[in-house]
């Protein structure tokens with residue numbers, strides 16, 4: 001990501017959190033933001049997701065993009081529902097408002113040219129996982145940034161498994177960075193650069209919202 005040093009001339013008020021996000025991504029291709037949204041909002045979003053599950057609205061996730069889908073349980077075992085910003089309820093509106101503010105900042109200060117976004121709820125039942133992959137594999141080279149926002153219960157324990165593992169290339173090979181899916185945590189990474197996987201969920205269910213910021 002190109003970092004623009006002329007913020008002072010862009011008419012955008014400096015946002016320290018967004019600046020950290022931009023610096024992290026430009027240096028290491030990913031960032032981890034804890035408490036991106038208040039826990040009350042995280043809890044409400046999780047309740048939305050659990051209600052969708054109860055109403056049988058979640059579908060087996062597929063490999064591919066929204067229009068070109070192939071279901072393969074051995075690759076990923078999560079259940080999803082795509083979000084529609086136009087149909088968003090009050091909590092989802094707050095979520096999208098935060099997201100749009102970040103997107104606007106990225107576009108104004110880094111000229112990222114993000115024109116589209118697509119987000120879905122995801123639920124990983126116990127025993128499920130998502131094998132190592134690159135998000136742009138999925139028939140979509142317009143994906144620039146991948147975002148995962150975790151909605152797990154406040155008492156989520158690391159023994160529950162379900163870590164996100166990001167593989168960072170190093171001079172000698174690669175480093176596997178394990179990220180616990182703690183509630184309120186947002187992970188952003190470059191979709192075209194970092195391979196990653198979701199380790200098997202060993203206990204409980206794993207809740208999240210996953211999405212992509214896209215160009216063109």
Ligand SMILES: O=C(O)CCC(=O)C(=O)O
Nearest residue numbers: 130135148164198208210
């Ligand atoms: O839930 C996560 O931590 C990552 C999910 C993921 O990699 C994906 O949906 O493409």
Ligand SMILES: [Fe+2]
Nearest residue numbers: 133134135196
């Ligand atoms: Fe992914």
